Amino acid sequence: MKRKFLDVKLKISFAAAGLWMVLFSVARWGIYLHNKGLFEGVSSSEIAAAFVQGLRFDFYMTALGLGPVLLLLNLPLSSKKWTKICTALLLAETVFLTGFLVGDYVYFPKVGRHIGEEIIQISADWGYIVSYMFTQLWWALLLLVGGCMLVLRGCYTYINRAVPPVRTWKKTVAVLLGIVLLFVLGIRGHLGRGKALGVADVYNYVQTSQGAALTLNGAFTAYQVGRKGAQEFTNTYPFQEALANTQALLIAPNEEVISSRYPLMRQILSARQPVADKPNILIVLLEGWHPYYIDAISGHGFGVTPVFDQIVKDGMYFTNAYAAGQRSIFGFAAVLAGVPLIPGLPLFGYGLEMASLSPLPAHFAQAEYYTFFAQTSHRDSYRLCALASYLGMQESYGWEDIPQQLPYKEKAPFGYDYDAFMFAADKIARHAQPFMGLVFTGITHEPFASTLPQFDKYPYDTWEHGFLNTLAFADWSIGQLLERAQKDGWFENTIFVFVADHTSGGPADTTLKNQFQIPLVIYAPKFYPPQQMGQVVSQLDIPSTLYNMAGLTPVYTAFGRDMRDTSVSRAALVCRGDHIGLITQNGAVLHTGSKLLSVEPYNETFDALAAQEELLSLDKTAYTLLKENRWYNPQQGAL
Numbered sequence: 001m002k003r004k005f006l007d008v009k010l011k012i013s014f015a016a017a018g019l020w021m022v023l024f025s026v027a028r029w030g031i032y033l034h035n036k037g038l039f040e041g042v043s044s045s046e047i048a049a050a051f052v053q054g055l056r057f058d059f060y061m062t063a064l065g066l067g068p069v070l071l072l073l074n075l076p077l078s079s080k081k082w083t084k085i086c087t088a089l090l091l092a093e094t095v096f097l098t099g100f101l102v103g104d105y106v107y108f109p110k111v112g113r114h115i116g117e118e119i120i121q122i123s124a125d126w127g128y129i130v131s132y133m134f135t136q137l138w139w140a141l142l143l144l145v146g147g148c149m150l151v152l153r154g155c156y157t158y159i160n161r162a163v164p165p166v167r168t169w170k171k172t173v174a175v176l177l178g179i180v181l182l183f184v185l186g187i188r189g190h191l192g193r194g195k196a197l198g199v200a201d202v203y204n205y206v207q208t209s210q211g212a213a214l215t216l217n218g219a220f221t222a223y224q225v226g227r228k229g230a231q232e233f234t235n236t237y238p239f240q241e242a243l244a245n246t247q248a249l250l251i252a253p254n255e256e257v258i259s260s261r262y263p264l265m266r267q268i269l270s271a272r273q274p275v276a277d278k279p280n281i282l283i284v285l286l287e288g289w290h291p292y293y294i295d296a297i298s299g300h301g302f303g304v305t306p307v308f309d310q311i312v313k314d315g316m317y318f319t320n321a322y323a324a325g326q327r328s329i330f331g332f333a334a335v336l337a338g339v340p341l342i343p344g345l346p347l348f349g350y351g352l353e354m355a356s357l358s359p360l361p362a363h364f365a366q367a368e369y370y371t372f373f374a375q376t377s378h379r380d381s382y383r384l385c386a387l388a389s390y391l392g393m394q395e396s397y398g399w400e401d402i403p404q405q406l407p408y409k410e411k412a413p414f415g416y417d418y419d420a421f422m423f424a425a426d427k428i429a430r431h432a433q434p435f436m437g438l439v440f441t442g443i444t445h446e447p448f449a450s451t452l453p454q455f456d457k458y459p460y461d462t463w464e465h466g467f468l469n470t471l472a473f474a475d476w477s478i479g480q481l482l483e484r485a486q487k488d489g490w491f492e493n494t495i496f497v498f499v500a501d502h503t504s505g506g507p508a509d510t511t512l513k514n515q516f517q518i519p520l521v522i523y524a525p526k527f528y529p530p531q532q533m534g535q536v537v538s539q540l541d542i543p544s545t546l547y548n549m550a551g552l553t554p555v556y557t558a559f560g561r562d563m564r565d566t567s568v569s570r571a572a573l574v575c576r577g578d579h580i581g582l583i584t585q586n587g588a589v590l591h592t593g594s595k596l597l598s599v600e601p602y603n604e605t606f607d608a609l610a611a612q613e614e615l616l617s618l619d620k621t622a623y624t625l626l627k628e629n630r631w632y633n634p635q636q637g638a639l
Contacts, residue, residue, distance in 0.1 A: 008083065009073055009074050009083060010074070010175065012073065012083070012086075012087055012090070012155070013070045013073060013074065013179075016066055016070070016090045016094070017062055017066055017070070019094060020058070020061070020062040020065065020066060020094065020097065021055070021058055021059065021062055023094075023097060023098060023101060024054070024055075024058035024061070024062075024101070024217050024219075025051075025054075025055075025058070027101040027104070027105060027217060027218075028050075028051060028054055028214065028217065030105055031105060031108050031213075031214065032047070032214060034105070034108075034109065035108060035109050035112075037508040037510070038109075038112055038210055038213075038510050039210050039214065041208075041210070042208055042210045042211050042214075046206050046207060046208065046211045047211070047214065049205055049206055049211070049215075050205075050206055050211050050214035050215040051214075053202075053205035053206070053215050054214070054215045054216070054217065056189050056197065056205075057189075057197065057202070057215065057216055057217055057220045058217060058220075059186045059189075060186050060187055060189060060197050060220060061097075061217065061219045061220050061223065062186060063182060063183045063185070063186025063187055064183075064186065064187055064223070065093055065097065065219075066090065066093065067179065067182070067183035067186070069086055069089045069090055069093065070090075070179050071176065071179050071180070071183075072086055072089075073086035073087070073090070074172075074175050074176060074179060075176075076169075076172045084155075087155050091151060091155070097219060100218065100219055100222070101217070101218060101219065103115070103218075104217070104218025104219070104222075105218075107218075108213075108218070110504070112210075112213065112510055112515065112576075113209075113213050113221075113576065113577040114213060114216055114217065114218040114220075114221040114222070114577075115218045115221060115222045189201065198224060199216065199220075199221060199224050199578055202215050202216055207597075208597060208598065209576075209579055209590060209597045209598065210510070221577075221578075234592075234593050234594045235344075235593040235594070235616055235619050235620050235623065236594070237613075237616040237617060237619075237620045238620075239620055239621070239624050241617070242616065242617035242618075242619075242620035242621045242624075243263055243617075243621050243624075245613070245614065245617035245618075245621075246264070246617050246618055246621040246622075247263065247264070248568075249561075249568060249571070249614070249617075249618070250264065250558075250559065250560065250561055251264075251266055251561075252272070252544070252561045252562060252565055253567070254268060254269050254270055254271075254272050254548075255267065255268055255269065256269055258555060258636065259633060259636060261630055261633075262557065262625075262630050262631065262632060262633050262636070263625070263630070264557050264559075264621070264625060264631070265358070265555060265556070265557045265631075265632055265633060265636065266555070266556070266557070267553065267554070267555045267556075268547055268548065268552070268553040268554065268556075269553065270553070271547065271548045271549075271550075271551040271552065271553055272548040272562055272564070272565070273548065273549070273564070274548065274549060274550060274551030275495070275524065275527040275528070275549055275550075275551075276493065276527065276551075277551065278367070278368075278369070278434040278550065278551070279434065279493055279494065279495050279524070279527070279549070279550055280433055280434050280435050280436070280490055280493055280494035280495065281364070281369075281434075281435070281436040281437070281494070281495050281497070281546055281549075281550060282424075282435075282436075282437050282438075282439070282494055282495070282496050282497070283335060283437070283438040283439070283497040283499065283542075284438075284439050284441065284478070284481075284496065284497065284498050284499070285328075285331060285332065285335060285438060285439070285440040285441065285499060285500075285501050286441055286444070286474070286498060286499065286500045286501065286519070287328065287414070287440070287441045287442050287443070287444045287445050287500075287501060287504075288444050288445060288467075288500065288501070288502060288503065288504030288505070289444065289471070289500035289503070289504070289518065289519055290500070290503040290504055290505050290506040290517075290518070290519075291503075291506075291517055291518065291519050292505070292506040292507060293305065293467070293468065293471055293505070293506070294308055294309065294312065294519055295309050296308070296309035296310075296312040296313060297312060297317075297319075297519060302468055302471075303457070304457060304468050304469075304471045304472035304475060305471065305472075305475045306475065307475045307476065307478050307479035307482075308475050308478060308498070308519075308521075311478070311496075311498060311521055311523050312519070312521055313530060314523065314525055314530050315496075315498075315521040315522060315523035315524075315525075315528070315530065316521065316522040316523070316524075316528045316530075316531050316533060317520075317521045317531070317532050317533070318520045318521070318522075318533050318535075318537050318563060319532055319533065319534050320517075320534055320535060320536045320537065320585070321499070321517065321518055321519070321520035321536075321537045321538070321539075321572075322516040322517055322518060322536070322537070322538050322539075322572035322574060322583055323500065323501065323502045323503065323516050323517075323518045323538075323539055323574065324340055324341070324538060324539045324540055324572075324573065324574060324575065325341055325502065325574065325575045325576075326502050326503075326515070326516075326575075326576060326577075327501075327502060328382060328384075328440075328501045328502065329341065329347065329348055329349065329382050329384075330501070330502065330539075330575065331499070331500070331501030331502055331539050332348070332382070332384060332387070332440070332501065333348045333352075334538070334539035334540045334542070334559075334560075335360075335438070335499065335539050335542050335543070336359075336360050336361060336388070336391050336438065336543075337357045337358055337359065337360065337391055337543070337558075338358055338360070338540055338542075338543040338544070338556070338557065338558025338559055338560055339352075339357055339358070339540075339558075339559060339622075339626070339631070340540060340559050340573055340575065340618075340622050341575060342575055342580060342619055342622050342623055343575065343577075343578045343579070343580065343593070344593075344623055345623060345626055345627065348387060349382060349383040349384075349386075349387055352626065353387065353390055354629075355626050355627075355629045355631055356629060356631060356632045356633065356634050357391070357557075357631060357632055358543070358556045358557040358558060358631070358632040359390075359391040359392040360391065360392075360543045360546070360547075360556070361373075361388070361391050361392035361393045361394075361436065361438075362391060362392025363392070363547070363552060363554040363556060364392075364436035364550075364552070365392050365394055365436075366554070367550075367552055367554075368434075369434050369435055369436045370394065370428075370431040370432065370433070370434070370435040370436070371392065371393050371394045371395070371435070371436045371437065372393060372394060372395040372396070372397070372424070372427055372435070372437045372438075373385065373388035373389075373393040373395070373396040373397070373437065373438050373439075373440075374396070374397045374398075374401075374402065374420050374423055374424050374427075374437070374438075374439050374440070375397070375398050375399075375415075375420070375439075375440040375442065376399060376402070376412075376414055376415025376416060376417060376419070376420045376440065376441055376442035376443065377398060377399055377413075377414040377415050377440075377442045377445075378398050378399045378400065379396075379397070379398030379399070379400055379401070380398075381398070381414075384396075384398075384440065385397070385398050388438070393438075395427070397423065399415045401423070402415065402419050402420055402423045403419065403423070404416070404419055405418060405419045405422055406418065406419075406451075406452065408449070408450075408451050408452065409449075409450040409451065409452065409453070410449040410450045410451070411449065412442070412443055412449035412451065413445070413447060413449065414442030414443065414445040415442045415443070416442075416443055416451065416473075416477075417441040417442070417443045417473065417474045417477035417478075418473070418476070418477040418480055420439050420440075420441065420442075421439060421477055421478070421480060421481035421484070422480070422481075422484065424437060424439050424481075425481065425484045425485070425488060428488070428490060429488055433490060433493070434493075440501070441474060441477075443470045443473055443474050443477075444467060444470045444471055444474050444504070446463070446466070446467070447466075448460070448466030448467060448469060448470045449470070450469065451469075451470065451473040452473065455469055455470075455472040455473040455476065456469050457469055457472055463505065464505060467504065467505055478498075482496075492525075492526045493526070494524065495522060495523075495524040495527065495546075495549055495550075496521075496522070496523040496524060497520075497521075497522055497523075497542065497546070498519065498520070498521045498522075498523060499518065499519070499520045499521075499539060499542065500518035500519055500520070502516075502518070503515060503516065503517065503518055511588070511600050512574060512576070512581045512583055512588040512590060512600060513583060513588060513600070513602075515576065516572070516574045516576075516581075516583065518539075520537065520539075522545075522549075522563075527549075533563070533564070535563075535566050535570050535585070536570040536571055536572050536583060536584060536585055537560075537563040537570065537572065538560055538572035538573065538574075540558065540559045540560035540572075540573065541558075541560030541561060541562065541563045542560070542563070543556065543558040543560065544558050544560050544561045544562045544563075545560075545562045545563045545564065548562045548564075555636050556632070557631055557632040559573065559618070559622060569584070569585070570584075570585070571583060571584045571611070571614060572584075573615070573618050573619070576590070578592070579591060579592055579597065580592075580593065580615060580619050581615070582611050582612075582614060582615035582618070584606070584611055584614075585602070586601070586602050586603050586605050586606035586607075587599065587600055587601040587602045587603070587606030587608065587611065588600040588602075588611070589608055589611045589612050589615060591612065591615055591616070593616070593619065596608075596612055
């Protein structure tokens with residue numbers, strides 16, 4: 001009787017590989033169907049190409065993930081126990097992949113892309129991830145584990161009944177060699193010469209960022225970033241030309257570059273319009289606030305921001321302000337160090353700090369300010385407390401240090417804004433002024449917790465309603481902070497900077513303007529009359545602005561200039577995953593570094609080519625100076 005080629009081991013091997021390919025395809029279809037608004041402008045041919053060419057990237061992860069175990073499974077061993085062990089390993093990998101793809105599916109609509117650099121940061125927030133899984137996704141977790149246990153039991157029953165494979169040495173060699181060849185082919189992605197498949201290769205098959213997002217899968221992007229510590233990026237713009245363009249954009253007339261080796265490091269010769277002798281500075285970094293939900297800005301009438309509405313009316317409100325990125329760490333790095341977290345470099349907290357960065361808190365401390373940082377989340381979240389200390393904050397605090405002030409209905413995963421504000425006020429009361437501090441809020445971070453009954457203005461039935469309820473509490477907390485400042489006597493001499501770390505929610509609009517526009521208000525009624533300023537500004541402009549407002553003249557480096565300076569055509573550099581973008585008064589562009597992806601004109605005067613050149617210049621300059629550690633010289637900066 002002729003023996004069948006597909007014995008039990010090969011059947012399990014083909015079943016596992018086929019299941020992974022199906023899972024990737026199902027995830028791709030799920031993302032496409034759940035985010036149709038994101039793909040509206042993509043042609044049907046590009047959508048089709050994304051599904052077909054996406055199989056390359058799916059097969060890459062299938063070969064990488066299953067290849068070693070399949071090789072072990074198909075070793076010339078006839079033991080059923082060995083087959084069961086390898087089968088269990090294959091199923092465990094499948095459970096992990098399924099869970100990861102579900103997480104990517106949930107994450108995708110928030111930023112319009114797959115998980116990327118976040119995979120590096122997640123190590124500091126495993127507690128939150130586990131808590132979220134067991135509280136918000138417990139049913140899916142139970143279903144997944146239960147289903148896999150049933151599959152494993154079925155596999156074991158099949159193995160017990162199957163005839164142990166008896167292979168000739170020729171068949172054994174053929175099987176093992178075939179697995180190795182498929183493993184190599186999957187990772188290379190092609191048969192010819194050249195590098196193995198990478199994220200940037202997606203643009204060989206599609207033309208738009210939306211098409212790229214649909215072609216790729218979250219496991220592939222996370223793996224590529226995780227193994228390198230940075231995303232792939234290529235920008236061939238000439239450095240010297242890029243530097244000249246960047247200096248013209250960022251160096252103000254009242255500043256002087258003091259070193260050719262550190263060509264963006266400059267000293268303020270005379271502060272531009274200081275408001276007083278050492279005014280207090282308090283920066284409030286608002287977690288995930290979008291202008292869409294602030295009635296004084298959008299006029300939508302959500303009714304949850306009465307305090308901030310008044311701040312917008314009475315403050316210096318920048319109507320055209322943008323975040324540097326889509327995650328909190330981007331806003332933190334921009335505000336306190338003036339540094340952009342561009343693709344191709346390690347993230348802040350995961351290697352970028354090995355380069356010397358310009359420390360805004362340290363400069364204020366040198367000017368005899370008391371400096372502090374407080375965040376509502378845990379101290380190790382994003383490693384922000386450690387990074388704040390690295391940048392010169394004399395004191396840094398997290399959830400563990402902040403006493404609970406009120407009888408909240410639910411435990412908030414990222415703490416309570418009111419508690420952090422009162423904690424900061426207590427610290428200020430114990431120290432002689434002036435002070436410079438940053439409080440990073442967290443109540444508006446999902447999953448949204450019910451705080452106090454009076455702030456449950458909407459049912460917790462949608463993401464937006466949950467966000468609005470926490471926003472109502474956050475707004476009230478700001479009001480309590482301002483009342484405390486008045487009561488303690490430091491309100492009048494303080495410059496408050498209210499700025500979001502990034503956007504969250506808002507309209508189903510994939511433009512850069514919608515994805516990056518943030519509320520930014522400088523609130524100091526004694527110093528500045530109510531006014532609206534329409535020039536394009538960025539979080540990266542905040543260090544230069546605060547130095548000038550406070551009358552400080554340090555040697556510093558920042559990728560911005562005073563927000564009040566309208567003597568140049570201003571623009572905001574933004575980073576969206578492995579892409580960079582530039583938002584100007586007349587339009588915006590999105591780029592891979594080697595290819596222009598999209599153009600968003602706001603009017604007919606927009607010059608996309610000029611914007612592209614400006615974008616590449618900024619990116620090239622930042623990348624080169626940070627890579628070569630020529631961003632900032634601490635020895636000169638301390639003078």
